[in-house]
Amino acid sequence: MRHLSAGRLIAILVILLPVVALLSMTVGTVSISWIDTLHAVFGSSSSTQIDTILFDIRLPRILLAIFVGAVLATTGAVMQGLFRNPLADPSLIGVSSGASVGASLMIVTAGGFIQGGALVGLSLVSVGAFVGGFTATLLVYRLATSGMGTSVTTMLLAGIAIGALAGALNSLLSYFSDNDMLRQISLWQMGNLSGASWLKVTIMGLVAMLLMGLFPRDSKALNALLLGESEARHLGVNVQRVKRRLIVLTALGVGVSVAVAGLVGFVGLIMPHIVRLMIGPDHRWLIPASGLAGAILLVVADSLARIVVIPAELPTGIVTAILGAPFFVALLLQQRKDV
């Protein structure tokens, strides 16, 4: 039996998200009290310094965490449904490895521009990551698509092949880079939200809204797809069109997430899985609940990343894994006990 109804879980998460976000506003190198934060958010603030910290530094970062977390977790849920494999994640279609190569290439070849914050606040690394991720996904998709449609198995294999190639290219780039570049590459691969700006928040927010608006249309089709492609067709689902739409949206969502926050692992793989263990695989609830849970996880992880080694900061991606993995193990153990 499931422990929680879908509606109740979503209600809990909807309440939890703003609480966690507000709490996250108060923590960091400079600690700001609850009262001051609430005053600043819902009224007039006492000091401009607090305003600057809250609205120019922390708020964009928290919003970015919410959008990135939501996009990674929902695309993870969608990919797991599309591949009919609870262990699939967005990186399977090559988007992460492609983005990695794009970012490394930019770091190695155009290292000088990055410090200058070229391209109106969006660094060249971000653009490289997005282009790399999107290109790799298109390549994987084309490799797996024939006159007969897109084979999910071939896509999985093509994703592994492209991933291996990208890994080799990445190693090659690392091999030819100097110490400073090497550090930048590995930091980028750990995933970090510290570069948040209002521009990044706006772009990421628009992408998140687009995905949240379009994914629900296909949630029944995804449910049918869990039975198999032929079964879904017999239930009236245009499988090829749904597949193409979801893959393009995922590539876009993950591509932009990776561009603004680097490789934040774990959220896309584990969050949908955890939510599914709690409320079951119905995508009508799984997708929004995963989105909320992913957003909360990333906000919490990023808050911790800001405070565990004050005055320095940890890359967010490290914290998501450290936080999520034990929780996931606990859930697995509990599930084993229930069976």
Next chain:
Amino acid sequence: MTMLASDISLHLSGFDLLRHISLEVEAGKVTAIVGPNGAGKSSLLKVLTGDMSPTKGDVYLNNRLLNQWQLLEKAQMLAMLPQHTLLNFPFTADEVVGLGRIPHQTGNAKDTQIIAEALELVDASYLQRRFYTQMSGGEKQRVQLARVLAQIWQPSCLGEQFLVLDEPTSAFDLSHQKLTLDIVRQLAQKGVGVVMVLHDLNLAARCADNLVVINSGVIAAQGSPEDVLTEPLIDKVFGVKSIITEHPITKRPLVIT
């Protein structure tokens, strides 16, 4: 109104899977397809339901070419139960049956009622809240049967409805085999055209109006079970010596091997 295969051939990677098959499935009748392993029974079902396009020939559903129907329209008239359905996600039984309501916009309350009735019909009400992934093979197959029944539970305004079953009884014990055949007969009485692949000739003889024997991709015989099931045919198609007699109660042909 019928489901009609007109002179279809299926040629796949160098093999002739089906050759010049013409078959008419009438609404309100039960058509059983029998034949040895690899004869092309499942291929024929795939062509009939549009999973594969025939190399030659046409398939019609209610007087219109099958591929000219919208997928959603087709799904409201034609339901298909495959031999195996691999479902690795922990849906409960009523959620699986609910998937059969995807092509319809009948609303939650109506769907819930249909799901409960369909589960009841296949003797699986007790499974309603259980996880599909934890069921036995026969229980899974019954839930899947309920799913395709739920898909054509109410008549469609688009045309006659058809149910295609690929070896529906293979995982069932005796009582559920009988239950399945009863359900199939009931559906036929309500006007649904049923096509199913069966391995058990006696089950086929008992419930089919039209019996189609397929061998090596061609139709070896078709007609009423009484006409089709003869000792020479069974010897020729299956290579098995048999005696054909009459069932003492149902008066249907009974094959003893």
